[in-house]
Amino acid sequence: MDCFLSKATGLLSSARLRISIIPRHHFSPSVILPLSPRHQTSITQQAKMSSSSGKLLSGGAKMPPMIYGTAWKKDHTADLVYEAIKAGFRAIDTAAMKRHYDEALAGEGIRRAIQDGLVKREELYIQTKFSPEDEAYADTTLYPSIADQVRASVASSLKNLSTSSSDPTYLDSLVLHSPYPNHMDTLAAWTTLQEFVPETIRALGISNTTLGVLHTLSQAPGVTCPPSIVQNRFRRAERAWDAAIRRWCTECDMAYQGFWTLTGNRADWPTAPFVRELADAAGVELETAWYALIQAVGVVVLNGTTNPAHMREDLEGTKKIAEWRETDEGKAVWDPCFAAFRELVGVVG
Ligand SMILES: NC(=O)c1ccc[n+]([C@@H]2O[C@H](COP(=O)([O-])OP(=O)(O)OC[C@H]3O[C@@H](n4cnc5c(N)ncnc54)[C@H](OP(=O)(O)O)[C@@H]3O)[C@@H](O)[C@H]2O)c1
Numbered sequence: 001m002d003c004f005l006s007k008a009t010g011l012l013s014s015a016r017l018r019i020s021i022i023p024r025h026h027f028s029p030s031v032i033l034p035l036s037p038r039h040q041t042s043i044t045q046q047a048k049m050s051s052s053s054g055k056l057l058s059g060g061a062k063m064p065p066m067i068y069g070t071a072w073k074k075d076h077t078a079d080l081v082y083e084a085i086k087a088g089f090r091a092i093d094t095a096a097m098k099r100h101y102d103e104a105l106a107g108e109g110i111r112r113a114i115q116d117g118l119v120k121r122e123e124l125y126i127q128t129k130f131s132p133e134d135e136a137y138a139d140t141t142l143y144p145s146i147a148d149q150v151r152a153s154v155a156s157s158l159k160n161l162s163t164s165s166s167d168p169t170y171l172d173s174l175v176l177h178s179p180y181p182n183h184m185d186t187l188a189a190w191t192t193l194q195e196f197v198p199e200t201i202r203a204l205g206i207s208n209t210t211l212g213v214l215h216t217l218s219q220a221p222g223v224t225c226p227p228s229i230v231q232n233r234f235r236r237a238e239r240a241w242d243a244a245i246r247r248w249c250t251e252c253d254m255a256y257q258g259f260w261t262l263t264g265n266r267a268d269w270p271t272a273p274f275v276r277e278l279a280d281a282a283g284v285e286l287e288t289a290w291y292a293l294i295q296a297v298g299v300v301v302l303n304g305t306t307n308p309a310h311m312r313e314d315l316e317g318t319k320k321i322a323e324w325r326e327t328d329e330g331k332a333v334w335d336p337c338f339a340a341f342r343e344l345v346g347v348v349g
Contacts, residue, residue, distance in 0.1 A: 053065075054300075055255045055300065057172075057173070057202065057203040057228045057229070057255060058203065058228050058253075059197065059198045059202035059203040059228065060198070060202060061125060061172040061173060061202040061203050062125060063091060063125050063172070063173075063229075063255050063300060064089075064090045064091045064125060064300075065295045065300055065301065065318070066089065066091070066291070066295070066300070066301045066303055066314065066315060066318065067089070067091040067092070067093045067125070067127070067257065067300060067301070067302050067303065068080075068081065068084040068085075068089040068091065068092050068093065068303060068311075069093045069259065069302040069303060069304040070092065070093060070094045070101055070102070070106045071095070071100045071101055071304060072100060072101075072304070073101075073102065073105075073306065074102060075102075075105070076306065077101075077102040077105035077106050077108075077109060078105040078106070078108040078109035078112065079109065080109065080306060081105075081106050081108075081109025081110060081113070082109040082112050082113050082118075083308045083311065084109075084311055085109070085110070085113040085118050085119050085124075086113065086118055086308075087308055087311035087312045087315060088311075088312070088315045088316075089303075089311065089315065090119070090123055090124055090125060091124070091125035091126075091127065092106060092109075092110060092124065092125070092126055092127065093127045093128075093231075093257075093302055094106040094127070094128045094129075094161075095128055095129035095131055095175075095177060096128060096129060096130060096131055096134060096136070096153045096156060096157050096160075097129065097131035097133070097134045097177060098134060098135070098136065099134070103128060103156075103157060103160045103161065104160045106128075106160070106161070107160040107161040107162065107163075110124065110126065110161065110163060111162075111163055114163055121163045121164065121167075124172075125172045125173075126161055126171055126172050127171070127172055127173040127174070127175060127205075128157045128160075128161060128171060128174055128175070129174065129175040129176070129177040129207065130150055130153045130154065130157075130174060130175075130176055130177060130189065130193065131153070131177040131178075132146075132149075132176075132177060132178060132180055132185075132189065133177070133178065134153070134177075136152075136153070136156075137149035137152050137153055145188070146180075146185055146188040146189050146192065147188060147189075147192040149189075150189050150192040150193060151192060151195075154174065154193070154196060154200075154201075157171065157174070158171070158200065168199075168200075169200070170199070170200055170201070170202065171200065171201050171202065172202050172203065173201065173202060173203040173204065173205055173228070173229055174193060174196070174201045174203075174204055174205070175204070175205035175206060175207050175229060175231055176189055176190060176193065176204070176205070176206045176207065177207050177208065178207060178208040178209075179206065179208070179209055179210070179213040183213070183216050183220075186213060186216065186217070187216070187217075187220055187222065187223070190204070190217060190223065191222050191223065194223070194224055194225045197225050203228040203229060204225055204227055204228060204229070205227050205228060205229025205230065205231055205255075205257075206227045206229070206230060206231070207230070207231035207232065208231075208232065208233075209230055209232060209245070210245075211244055211245055211248060214227065214230070214245065214248055218252070226252075227254060228254055228255060229254060229255045229256075229257060230245055230248075230249055230254060230255070230256050230257065231257040231258075231259065231302070232245060232256070232257075232258065232259070233258070233259060233260050233264055234258025234259065234260065234261050234264070234265075234294065234299055235260055235264040235265055236265065236267070236268060236344075237264070238264075240346060241344075241345040241346055242256075242258075243345070243346035243348055246297075246298070246299070246346070246348045247348040249298075250298060250348050250349055255300055256298060256299050256300065257299070257300045257301075257302055258294060258299040258300070258301060258302065259302040259304075261290070261291070261294055261299075261301055261302070262287055262290070263304075265290075268344070269286065269287075269290040270286060272340075272341075272344070273340075274336070274337040274340040274341060275289050275290050275293070275337075275341075276289075277333065277337055278292070278293070278321070278333060278334065278337040281330075281333040282317070282320065282321050282324055282330070282333070283320075284313070284317035284320065284321065285313055285317065287310070287313075287314065288313055288314050288317030288318060288321075289317075289321070291303070291314055291317075291318050292317070292318045292321040292322070293337070293338060293341040295318060295322075296338060296341075297341070297342060297345060297348070298348070298349070321334075325338075
């Protein structure tokens with residue numbers, strides 16, 4: 001069942017079970033109804049939108065095409081987040097998961113950048129995660145239900161990522177870090193997260209997901225706010241570049257964020273002739289050329305560099321390629337390289 005059909009069926013079954021008002025921004029007609037071919041955005045147009053301007057989510061948040069990832073930065077998190085914003089990043093990804101992230105230090109870096117006048121809150125896209133595996137809320141005497149755990153985690157994230165003592169804190173998106181082993185628990189977490197949308201959390205996403213879970217979250221009774229974002233491994237080894245899920249995201253107008261794009265694909269990008277050809281012709285590093293190709297198939301890149309020079313190179317280089325490929329000279333190199341890349345990772349549009 002495709003995304004549209006699944007959502008429409010879900011809506012009907014939900015409506016039978018309960019009377020509810022579905023917020024307009026959650027199920028806009030363009031999400032429920034397949035567009036006619038005349039109205040469908042062409043692949044080339046999609047590539048332009050996703051690589052240069054970012055993605056507008058259903059709740060109004062704007063997601064830039066490259067997000068700074070804060071995993072494994074430990075005590076350097078605040079300084080690296082500050083450096084990333086200084087270099088031009090306008091999106092930060094963190095998580096309420098102490099083992100891999102320091103959300104409080106991510107918030108500190110963001111606040112420092114705002115206080116120093118590098119950026120305004122409304123120019124930033126701030127994303128965190130509720131992590132079912134985190135130990136912070138695992139004590140069932142204190143947090144007896146999944147709903148209690150989710151609410152406690154969200155309250156803590158809002159505190160960590162607060163940017164002003166006067167304005168109400170909001171998050172551009174909150175991602176369920178992974179589905180639970182069973183759908184009932186996943187739905188319990190999801191329906192609790194929905195309580196915060198749209199005032200406190202603009203959009204919801206899910207990470208490390210399968211198509212089955214997306215299907216459930218788009219049609220289960222009680223789901224009024226289906227995912228706007230998927231955050232998954234973008235790798236050959238992962239269900240052939242996650243092509244089926246990327247296709248689902250395209251059909252549902254959802255954002256697809258890819259991680260481990262460099263570290264998870266060392267057998268591919270360093271040796272691919274079309275990556276080298278593109279990098280040489282555009283005058284950028286191999287990593288940047290690889291990122292530009294990934295963005296052009298609609299994948300929002302999570303970039304985990306710890307090196308300020310790489311931060312600037314990646315942001316400026318991908319922007320440079322997006323402009324250069326519009327020129328006759330650039331197009332002559334870009335088109336065959338992009339065709340080879342699309343053949344590698346699958347055409348989903
Ligand atoms: N949802 C999840 O379960 C999940 C899991 C993993 C990651 N993530 C998110 O994805 C983010 C990125 O993950 P990642 O750090 O593993 O993957 P990555 O961005 O694929 O890899 C970053 C590594 O590549 C190196 N690198 C070399 N040249 C680079 C360049 N020009 N630009 C960027 N990096 C370059 C970096 O070294 P230098 O530091 O020397 O540049 C760093 O060691 C994480 O921070 C996190 O936010 C989410």
